[in-house]
Amino acid sequence: MPVQVRGHVRRPDRPAVQERPPGIGRQVHHVYPPDDEAATAIAEDLHRATYGLPGPPVLSDRAYRPGSLVHYRYGVFSARSVLDNDGVYSSPLTDPDGACLVDRRNAWYSPPEWAACPFESGRAPVRTAAPEAVELDGRFVVRQAIRHGAKGGVFLAEDRLSGAQVVIKQARPHISATLQGQDERDRLRHEADMLDLFGPLGVTSRKVALFTQGDNVFLAQEHLDGAVLTAWAEQARAADPDGWPHVALTAVRALTGLVAAVHERGFVLRDLTPNNVIAGPDGSCRLVDLEMAAVPGTPVTKAFTAGYAPPEQVRGPMYGPAAGPEADLYALGATVLHLATACRPLLGSDDPSAGRSWDTRVRGLVEVATEGDAVASALRPMLLGLMRxxxxxxxxxxxxGTFLDDLEPLPASAPNPQPRPATATGGARRLSVAGQERLLRDGVAHTLRRMDRDPGARRLWPVSGFGETADPCAVQYGSAGVLALLASVLNTSDLDTSDLDTADLDTPVLGTGEVGRGDVVAALRHAAAWTLRRLGSEARPSPGLHFGRAGIAWGLYEAGRALGDDALRTAGTDLALTLPTSWQRREHRGPDGRRRRPAEPRRKRGDAPAAPRRPGPGRHGLVGARPGRRHGWRAQAGGGPGRGNRRAGLPHDSGGRHGRVAAVRPGRAARARGRCAGAAGRGRLARHVRQPAGPACPRTW
Structure with a gap:
């Protein structure tokens, strides 16, 4: 018989302990006690078993006892995932009134006010908000957290001795520990050494102080004015198009000088990327995050950023000798390519893999990215020379240096090296007609080849990371964006029409290396039918264009228009007409008539909050409260290396069941989830879908 504990139903035959492989930031054990008595007993046993062992604290949780590795928090560890106001799958908490709430993971212990704690330590007051200021080392007043992570935070602070603003990095103990006995604290001390060496040379910021507080190591360093190179290049080009050639070349020369200064002192950077460069308004540059710098040939753990590391670094062993200066030269070329073109130099896998050499592929990428741009085209020989x-x-x-000297000075309004025809909108094409045709065919062929043709597929196209949590029907990471793409291809391309109505979904695409119009038609029909079926299977609160119903309506409408399918056009139009045009805060009641307390929704840039709608046939609104949601206390212990969660807001184990939990784990802390933005494009229907700004509406379920 199931055991009922405070609204939590647990099957007695469910395993009490789930083991996970130990590793960085991974939990060792999850324990699900059936009631309060078992929870306190198991937590005490775990505390005694791990007493005296090293391990980091868990920021979002409370220690079972002072100094204990056992931690607990009140949160979701099992509930059916539903799409929230962000168009993302999440498992909400359910309060005593039946309202669904976001399970927030702050950088401090913050259980719901209505949750009763069975542990003795839970009787201590809890923090309800982030502290306004924290003093470190009796000198630095922390005013703002830039980010939190398992390995430590990064903060903006005021130096009371000088009155200057400084950046403080934190390294927590026992995180990312290696077989050599090093952890994040050693890496931060190494970065402090790099600041001592290169700060006075103007290569990076100056060290202000290195100190220890508790078991944590902190590095205070000079705050650099400017912007990350990725953002700086876009801003500088837009602010002064005529002066951009001069400023861009100034930045390139500065980057070259920074790399030269590091190499002259016998070090290699190992991770030079645009995100590790701070640029000033005049194009001056300085490096940040030098913890990966090493002497060539010394034993290091492999580290690199995809797109900016040469093949020998990517293919190298996980632990081996540091690469030579040539690796930084490749990274310099890739960074300059991004500076000049805003193109991230990632090379996808070839099919077949032995079809082209690395240099041939790099040449193709560089030529496409630089064509039609005066500065980028002028730098092309250097880019190709560095990225071999x-x-x-x-x-x-x-x-x-010789090459850059020969380029100086470029005229303020440099003519294009090759004339390029203007488009209908007044822009300019980067590719020749033949290049555009190849890009179109190769891109469409790849899209069709990667499509899952199973009618019961969970997703039509593979995604990873954050995309796995997003709505599979939406524009971003879902099918709606591809519907609009394929519809656009049918409406504008000159693909062969001979097989318009003869495509076979069971026949692999590109059997002869070519894609025909019939392949696109068949894929579009399949994707649209799949999207319609999936729409009816779950509620979608988000009305947004990228992550919500507006984008899905646009994709369906465009698919129907391209296929001449009135049913698809109608489905898109009907869905668009359900979108809210206003969303005032109002009272909500569930199916039982009780008032539901709203939860504060999260917002995405460009996405309006959801408006409450009564569910009904053919309506993709919000649904009533679902009674059966269960949650409870969870205890956990940690020991060994760890690093942060991939994103905040998720429970420790979103695939489990609401209930009381104890866990032994190395510890992991919430890390802010990055927002993904992509160009959804604009369709005829999307231009008529009104999404006014307004106050956030309550979350209802």
């Missing part, structure tokens, strides 16, 4: 596969054939710093 063979380290010995890459340009050295002396050759780069």
């Amino acid at each position: 596969e063979n380290p010995a054939r890459r340009w050295d710093l002396r050759r780069i």
Whole structure:
């Protein structure tokens, strides 16, 4: 018989302990006690078993006892995932009144006010908000957290001795520990050494102080004015188009000088990327985050950023000798390519894999990215010289300097190296007609080949990371954006029409290396039918364009228009007409007539909050409260290395069941989830869908 405990139903035959492989930021054990008595007994046993072992605290949880590795928090560990106001799957908490709430993971212990704690330590007061200021080392007053993570936070602070603003990095103990006995604290001390070496040279910020507080190591360093290179390039180009060639070349010369200064002192950066460069308004640059810098040949753990590391670094062993200066030269070329073109230099896998050499693929990427841009085209020889596969054939710093000297000065309004035809909107094409046709065919062929043709597929196209939590029907990470893409291809392309109505969904696409119009038609029909079926299977609160119903309505409408399918057009139009045009805060009641307390929704940039709607046939609104949601206390213990969660807001184990939990784990802390933005495009229907701004509406279920 199931055991009922405070609204939590647990099957006695469910395993009490789930084991996970130990590793960085991973939990060792999850324990699900059936009631309060078992929870306190198990927590005490875990505390005694792990007493005296090293391990980090868990920011979002409370320690079972002072100094204990056992931690607990009140949160979801099992509930059916539903789409929230962000268009993202999440498992909400259910309060005693039946209202669904977001399970928030703050950087401090913050249980719901109505949750009763069975542990003795739970009787202590809890923090209800982030502290306004924290003093470190009796000198630094922390005013703002830039980010929180398992390995430590990054903060903005005021130095009371000088009155200057500083950046403080924190390294927590036992995080990312290696077989050599090092952890994040050692890496932060190494970064402090790099600041001592390169700060006075103007390569990076100056060290202000390195100190220990508790078991944590903190590094205070000079706050640099400017912007990350990725944002700076876009802003500088838009602010002064005529002065951009001069400023861009100034930045390129500055980057080259920074790399030269590091190499002259016998170090390599190992992770030079646009995000590790701060640029000033005049194009001056300084490096940040030098914890990966090393002497060539010394034993290091492999570290790199995809797109900015050469093949020998990517293919190297997990633990081995640090690469030579040639690896930084490749990264310099990739960083300059991004600076000049805003193109992230990622190379996808070829099919077949042995079809083209690395250098051929890089040349294709560079030529496409730089064509039609004066500055980028002028830098093309340098980019190709730096990003060669063979380290010995890459340009050295002396050759780069000579090349840049020969480019000076570029005219303020540099003419395009090759004329390019204007488009109907007044813009300019980057590719020749033949290049555009190849890009179109290759892109469509890849899209169709990657499509899951199973009618019962969970998603039509594979995604990873954050995309796995997003609505599979939406524009971003879902089918609606591809519906609009394929519809656009049918409406504008000159693909062969001979097989318009003869495509076979069971026949692999591109059997002869070519894609026909019939392939696109068949794929579009299949994707639209799949999207319609999936729409009726769950509620979608988000009305947004990228992550919600507005984008889905647009995709269906455009698909119906391209296919001449009135039913699809009608489905898109009907869905668009259910979108809210206003969303005032109002009272909500569930099916039982009781008032539901609203939860504060999260908002995405560009997405309006959801408006409450009565569910009904063919309506994709919000549904009533679902009674059966269960949650409870969870205890957990940690020991060993760890790093942060992938994103905040998720429970420790979103696949489990609401209830009381004890866990032994290395510890992991919430990390802010990045927002993904993408160009959804604009369709005829989307232009008529009104999404006014307004106050946030309550979340209802």
